[in-house]
Amino acid sequence: MTSTHPRPSTPSGGSAGAPAGLRSSRGARAVLVLAVALLLVLLVRTFVVQTFSIPSDSMQPTLRPGERVLVWRVDAPEVRRGDVVVFDGTGTFVDAPPDPQGLAAVGAGIAGLLGFRPGESDFVKRVVGLPGDRITCCDDRGRLLVDGEPLEEPxxxxxxxxxxxxxxxxxxxxRLWVMGDHRSDSADSRSHLGSPGGGTVALGDVIGRVVAVTWPLDAVGTVARGSGS
Known part of the structure; x- marks a missing residue:
């Protein structure tokens, strides 16, 4: 009589190969790696860099409308004269919007924590005056004066x-005095002399310094820091 041997059975719902426990462990690790990567992206976006789109002609020729820029978050002492910065103009350059209510308030709070901003109140300008500076227009050659010294603006x-x-x-x-590079087409500190702060912007409202243009490809490059002079 020929004896028969039962074939090894495959666990229900599984497949031959790695044990189910090992496959489950690999899946958990993949999810964990993905979650950590997402968290790092959100942390970098919130605390290190952000991207913004240039909305107008006011910063030409340095920045053109439609360009995407990379903004490095800075602390107040790091801001120099000549830096190109993005700032929140709420209460100085634009009126404060009504406070969101209910779910809108929750969503706005979460978006703020994650570094996402609505954009309507964000402006990009160049720092011309630092705290304590006296900015005057102009000398007999038409140049701005900073504490009585002419400011070269190439x-x-x-x-x-x-x-x-x-x-x-x-x-x-x-506070800071800020101006666009396209002076004849820029609504900057000069346009808000009668606003709270006399057209100046609080250091705490500075989101960051523009460090590079990332789009379009023919415009990609770095944006130089201010000289501080």
């Missing part, structure tokens, strides 16, 4: 004067 849009608006302002502590 970044200006060709053909533009440093300013067609006359002003003389002492920048308050903890």
């Amino acid at each position: 970044y200006l849009q060709p053909g533009d004067a440093p300013s067609d608006v006359r002003f003389d302002i002492a920048v308050p502590p903890g």
Whole structure:
């Protein structure tokens, strides 16, 4: 008589190969790695860098409308004269919107924690005056004066004067005087002399410094820091 041997059975719902426990462990590790990677991306976006789109002509020729820029978050002491910065103009350049209610408030809070911003109140300008500076327009050659010394501005849009608006302002502590590079087409600190802060922006409202253009490809490059002089 020929004896028969039963064939090894495969666990229900499984397949031959790695044990079910090992496959489950690999899957858990993959999920964990994905979660950690996502968390790192969110942390970097929230605390290190963000991207913004340039909405207008006000920063030409340095930045053109539609370009995407990379913004490095900075602490207040790191801001220099000449830096190109993105800031929240709520309460200075634009009116504060109504406070969100209910689910909208929860969503806004979560979005803020994750580094996502609505964008309507965000502006990009160049720092011209630091806290304590006296900024004056202009000397007999049409140049801006910082504490009585002429400011050289090689970044200006060709053909533009440093300013067609006359002003003389002492920048308050903890605030900045900001202007666009395309002075004849920029609603900047000069346009808000009668607003709270006299057109200046709080250091705490600075989101970060523009460090590079990332799009389109023909514009990719770094954005130089201010000289501080």
